[in-house]
Amino acid sequence: MKMAMGQWRNAGGQKLIGFLTVAMLSLIGFGFFWAAPARSASENQGSYTGVASCAGSTCHSRMDGDGNVVRQDELKIWQEPSSPSGAHSRAWAVLNNNRSRFIARNLGLADAASAPMCLGCHVTNGASANGAVRLDDGVGCESCHGPAGGWIASHYAGVLNAPSVGAEMRAKHMANLQAGLRKLEDPVVRAGVCADCHFGSAKDGQFVNHRMMAAGHPRIGFELDLFSQLQAHHQEDADYGWRKFGAAGARTDHVQMWAVGQATVLERSLDLFRSKRGQDGMFPEFYFLDCHSCHRRIFDQAQPVRTGVDNVGRNLPEGYAPYNDENLIMLAAAARLASPALASELAARTAEFHRAMAVDRAAANQAALALGQTVAKLKAAFAAKSFSSTDAFVLVDAIASRAMTARFTDYAGSQQAVMGVDTLLSSMVSSGQITIGAAAGIRADIDRAYGAVKEPNSYKPAEFQTVFERAVRAIAALK
Numbered sequence: 001m002k003m004a005m006g007q008w009r010n011a012g013g014q015k016l017i018g019f020l021t022v023a024m025l026s027l028i029g030f031g032f033f034w035a036a037p038a039r040s041a042s043e044n045q046g047s048y049t050g051v052a053s054c055a056g057s058t059c060h061s062r063m064d065g066d067g068n069v070v071r072q073d074e075l076k077i078w079q080e081p082s083s084p085s086g087a088h089s090r091a092w093a094v095l096n097n098n099r100s101r102f103i104a105r106n107l108g109l110a111d112a113a114s115a116p117m118c119l120g121c122h123v124t125n126g127a128s129a130n131g132a133v134r135l136d137d138g139v140g141c142e143s144c145h146g147p148a149g150g151w152i153a154s155h156y157a158g159v160l161n162a163p164s165v166g167a168e169m170r171a172k173h174m175a176n177l178q179a180g181l182r183k184l185e186d187p188v189v190r191a192g193v194c195a196d197c198h199f200g201s202a203k204d205g206q207f208v209n210h211r212m213m214a215a216g217h218p219r220i221g222f223e224l225d226l227f228s229q230l231q232a233h234h235q236e237d238a239d240y241g242w243r244k245f246g247a248a249g250a251r252t253d254h255v256q257m258w259a260v261g262q263a264t265v266l267e268r269s270l271d272l273f274r275s276k277r278g279q280d281g282m283f284p285e286f287y288f289l290d291c292h293s294c295h296r297r298i299f300d301q302a303q304p305v306r307t308g309v310d311n312v313g314r315n316l317p318e319g320y321a322p323y324n325d326e327n328l329i330m331l332a333a334a335a336r337l338a339s340p341a342l343a344s345e346l347a348a349r350t351a352e353f354h355r356a357m358a359v360d361r362a363a364a365n366q367a368a369l370a371l372g373q374t375v376a377k378l379k380a381a382f383a384a385k386s387f388s389s390t391d392a393f394v395l396v397d398a399i400a401s402r403a404m405t406a407r408f409t410d411y412a413g414s415q416q417a418v419m420g421v422d423t424l425l426s427s428m429v430s431s432g433q434i435t436i437g438a439a440a441g442i443r444a445d446i447d448r449a450y451g452a453v454k455e456p457n458s459y460k461p462a463e464f465q466t467v468f469e470r471a472v473r474a475i476a477a478l479k
């Protein structure tokens with residue numbers, strides 16, 4: 001019952017080149033599958049075994065998703081050439097495309113496909129340390145599910161044949177987690193895994209700084225729940241509920257996934273901003289700042305033209321580049337649902353942070369630390385909360401409230417708002433609050449809002465706000 005997700009896409013025809021390269025590479029690559037050498041499970045804990053070890057028609061590479069417990073065609077979905085669900089299998093291949101060659105040339109790299117500053121996110125982390133991991137597998141299964149050395153042998157034993165009892169499956173899953181399988185059904189764990197590559201981390205080779213973007217790397221945009229659905233290769237059926245949450249009817253809480261994702265990325269951003277990633281040469285790292293505050297036209301004439309738009313959410317004097325506050329705005333919309341006290345604290349510390357940016361580095365770092373602590377508390381509150389069926393409507397209303405839309409003055413924040421509403425709409429469908437038909441009727445409005453943030457250079461705040469409000473009114477009417 002997965003509905004068609006929105007227009008989220010990278011700009012550019014480069015994709016096609018990527019697909020073709022990958023299609024050819026995987027023809028070659030998958031001819032050479034080989035199994036990891038046998039060692040004891042404890043010896044292997046933490047070691048990578050490679051995508052080949054997950055393949056095989058009795059494992060995860062069936063042609064049809066009709067497996068007894070899990071679909072078993074996960075490999076096929078991960079490789080799907082015409083869909084974002086296949087993006088991770090192509091992640092290394094794109095390092096050989098024209099765009100990557102262009103980036104490499106600008107950065108003075110001999111070859112992007114072997115450059116550590118690219119491999120950190122475009123292949124399975126830890127790949128270079130282990131011969132079983134092939135670069136041309138791109139971001140393989142173990143990038144997310146964790147190195148399989150400790151659990152590859154035991155995790156399927158007994159499960160494939162018998163439709164087991166729920167509680168037994170649950171116990172088995174817990175044992176797998178003990179052996180190193182990552183608990184990706186947990187929003188906090190999942191968000192941390194994705195954010196390493198879809199925002200950046202302190203680890204070597206996992207950061208796209210402004211220099212890399214200036215050299216041609218796409219801007220990184222991310223929303224946990226939407227992106228999870230775009231790459232999903234599993235089904236949440238009765239036994240999934242048993243395995244992951246200990247009850248047949250239990251399902252992923254998409255509103256929670258969205259909220260924890262927002263908090264995680266913001267926490268990561270503030271942490272990295274305070275770290276050595278926050279500075280490049282004598283400059284603050286521009287990655288953390290609102291791109292369009294610098295990248296605008298200049299008017300220098302008798303009758304000046306203002307290209308900026310006042311933003312009540314940022315009390316930073318005119319003339320500075322403000323922090324990229326896309327996730328801050330989303331959190332501000334969601335915070336009240338978790339705790340009114342934390343919502344007020346977030347508002348106060350946000351204001352203090354923007355203000356401190358104009359003081360000096362030490363003051364900005366101090367304020368970032370304090371704000372980050374509030375965000376961490378909010379993340380924990382979201383992770384502990386089970387969102388009620390009306391919360392999604394409350395959130396859509398909050399994101400679209402006058403107080404919030406006045407803060408959508410830049411491209412990144414506006415894009416985040418559309419992704420948020422898209423996610424919330426699909427969570428309303430999956431929780432049965434609204435029908436697929438009703439959601440489909442709103443699709444066109446959401447797509448128009450995506451259209452208004454598709455092209456950074458033609459983004460106009462007022463026009464965005466108009467189409468966005470129309471989409472949100474249509475959702476509110478379904479209440």
Ligand code: HEC
Nearest residue numbers: 014015094099100103112117118121197200205206207208
């Ligand atoms: C912090 C992780 C990270 C690092 C480091 C990184 N990338 Fe990326 N890259 C991404 C992500 C995530 C995307 C996908 C963006 C999206 O679709 O939201 C991407 C997308 C791309 C694309 C566009 C792919 C396409 O399908 O058109 C190219 C090309 C690319 N990266 C090249 C590079 C090169 C070259 C380097 C090194 C100079 C590099 N990347 C370093 C995370 C990273």
Ligand code: HEC
Nearest residue numbers: 054060070074075078088139140141143144184185234240
């Ligand atoms: C980009 C991260 C990522 C990659 C790469 C990835 N997965 Fe997943 N996978 C997930 C997430 C997130 C889920 C849903 C949460 C969960 O059930 O663990 C999931 C779910 C699954 C499930 C269902 C688990 C269950 O108990 O029902 C299977 C099976 C699976 N993945 C196998 C694979 C295989 C095989 C590959 C490689 C071909 C792979 N995954 C690659 C993130 C990933």
Ligand code: HEC
Nearest residue numbers: 009010084087090091121122143193194197227228230231
């Ligand atoms: C090891 C790094 C890494 C991790 C971890 C990772 N990704 Fe990615 N992801 C990438 C790269 C690189 C790309 C771009 C590849 C390309 O363009 O071919 C990408 C692309 C995607 C895309 C396609 C985006 C588009 O515009 O088509 C989705 C969706 C996605 N990732 C979701 C996730 C989710 C959800 C998680 C966490 C469960 C995750 N990723 C974890 C590196 C990673």
Ligand code: HEC
Nearest residue numbers: 210213214215216219286287289290291292293294295321
């Ligand atoms: C504080 C100001 C500032 C901010 C904020 C900023 N940039 Fe830049 N950007 C620059 C400067 C300065 C250059 C370098 C121009 C040069 O090298 O000639 C540049 C160059 C670029 C280029 C190369 C463009 C060209 O014509 O050569 C791209 C692409 C780019 N930035 C993207 C971004 C993105 C994406 C963001 C937001 C994440 C961003 N910038 C944020 C100041 C900024």
